[in-house]
Amino acid sequence: MTSRTCISLVLATALAASASAAEPPRVSPAIDAASAGLVEIRSLSPRIEMDIRYAGANNFTGARVPGYEAPSCYLLAPVAKALAQVEQDLRADGFGLRIYDCYRPVRSVQAFMAWVNDP
Numbered sequence: 001m002t003s004r005t006c007i008s009l010v011l012a013t014a015l016a017a018s019a020s021a022a023e024p025p026r027v028s029p030a031i032d033a034a035s036a037g038l039v040e041i042r043s044l045s046p047r048i049e050m051d052i053r054y055a056g057a058n059n060f061t062g063a064r065v066p067g068y069e070a071p072s073c074y075l076l077a078p079v080a081k082a083l084a085q086v087e088q089d090l091r092a093d094g095f096g097l098r099i100y101d102c103y104r105p106v107r108s109v110q111a112f113m114a115w116v117n118d119p
Contacts, residue, residue, distance in 0.1 A: 067105030
């Protein structure tokens with residue numbers, strides 16, 4: 001792994017951490033991904049691998065989780081751009097990224113909580 005790739009990974013992590021540390025959690029009033037500032041990672045990095053388990057039954061609940069209508073990865077634009085750059089750097093060295101989880105819709109969190117409380 002090149003030093004540029006390492007720096008890119010650190011930068012992506014820092015962006016994600018600073019975005020969540022800057023303000024308390026809140027529910028977005030956005031009506032779609034674009035108005036929430038989210039982009040689908042494959043629009044920037046088409047070859048990135050994804051294993052979005054909540055979009056199918058192969059997860060801890062045993063069923064598709066509401067909010068995961070398709071195996072898509074939506075991220076805040078700065079994070080998506082940073083990961084796309086990391087993916088590009090890794091591909092140049094014969095490697096790549098695999099993403100397991102991305103956005104977490106409120107209705108999905110509510111479904112997780114309902115699952116936990118269902119004996």
